[in-house]
Amino acid sequence: MRITAKAKQETRTRILETARKLFLEKGFEQTTTRDIASLAGIAAGTLFNYFPSKEELGTTLLAEALDEAKTDFLAKRHGEEDLAELLFAHAMAGLRMLAPYRTAVAPIIEVGMSPFASNGSCEGNRIRSEHLETVADLIANSGPNTQPSFVVMHLYWTLYLGVLAFWSGDESPNQEDTLAILDQSMRLFVSSLNEERVVKEDSSDE
Amino acid sequence: MRITAKAKQETRTRILETARKLFLEKGFEQTTTRDIASLAGIAAGTLFNYFPSKEELGTTLLAEALDEAKTDFLAKRHGEEDLAELLFAHAMAGLRMLAPYRTAVAPIIEVGMSPFASNGSCEGNRIRSEHLETVADLIANSGPNTQPSFVVMHLYWTLYLGVLAFWSGDESPNQEDTLAILDQSMRLFVSSLNEERVVKEDSSDE
DNA sequence: GAAATTTTGTGAGCGCGCTCATTTTTCTCC
DNA sequence: GGAGAAAAATGAGCGCGCTCACAAAATTTC
Structure with missing residues (x-):
């Protein structure tokens, strides 16, 4: 045996x-x-x-890389930065590990990690939920609102996939344009989070 | 002949x-x-x-519906609303026309309109550029900054696809959850636009 | 160690989207 | 209207991801 x-x-x-x-x-x-x-x-x-499928073979490779990225990210101390910077660093850790696959990942990510319900890749789902779990933790440790709504998490995943999509086809030297988009996306996400916090505080009066 | x-x-x-x-x-x-x-x-x-492909057959159907939606939208007067409301109405016009296809569109949109470079559906590209053109017009008519950067437009398309993805699987009655996400997405987009305007004003000093 | 049982490997074959050499239809010109 | 050219329809067939009935090998039982 x-x-x-x-x-x-x-x-x-x-x-x-x-x-x-x-x-x-x-x-x-x-x-x-x-x-x-x-x-x-x-x-x-x-x-x-x-x-079970060729697709799953692809997502398994990505999942391996992203698992390693997660370990790397969590190993480093991220104490004093603000949330947007943390999220930026988190996403960057993933991009660094995926770098070798950059020009090849598009078809894998597109169907394996897309927010469309159709997708059934189980490794793809694991990647998503692990990533979102880390994000939720970072949010929880950064402010009073412990549990971000699923709407907000959907928004995050949308923005993240948009970054991956751009990155996979980014022709700028060292993909520096991707950094700009990632930065803007994460700051935008944080501002939408803050907005939700305000709304929740308002409605908690009733 | x-x-x-x-x-x-x-x-x-x-x-x-x-x-x-x-x-x-x-x-x-x-x-x-x-x-x-x-x-x-x-x-x-x-x-x-x-x-040329089954995919193109699908995107052609969507394109027909969205063309009609565009006509509908432009026919109505949209004078006094602010930009976020206009963008909301614009996207809603599309969703209304796509409604019959809602549960069936996911695989078509996923590969036909995704921001990933791989996609080669020409009707899908037309849908995207027509939609973005309208958005750019709405932006231009709403403020001083006539030409939104391609980064911003990428961000818009990302958010829009996120909405479509959510909508295609939205189980809430009358897909009302989608309205919330759409509203939030559009307002978020507008705020990122304003941010860019500020940045541009700042850097226009040099 | 032989028999029975379970686990793992195999490759012919299926249904799919799509291609292309060929046939069929339509158009053009006298 | 018949000959030749152009356009359109055809369906056998390709390569793909994937399945499944079966074979081979490993494990358990006696």
């Missing part, structure tokens, strides 16, 4: 590494699952014993 | 009507191009003489 479990794990990572290699080499859509399978030394169907 | 041109037009609209019917009946992804073709009385391949 031990041997088999280990072998399975090895196959899984071999598939992941092969997929990463090919996605980066030829792009996500130009890489076929048969390509990945044959280069990984397994049958075409076997790949789907390990990952 | 006349006769053929007319026949072609008829076939084209028959395809569109058939597609609309089936998309609404079974959803976009559950409808195959063969379904559409056979119900429209043409061969499978003929469909692609009229539309």
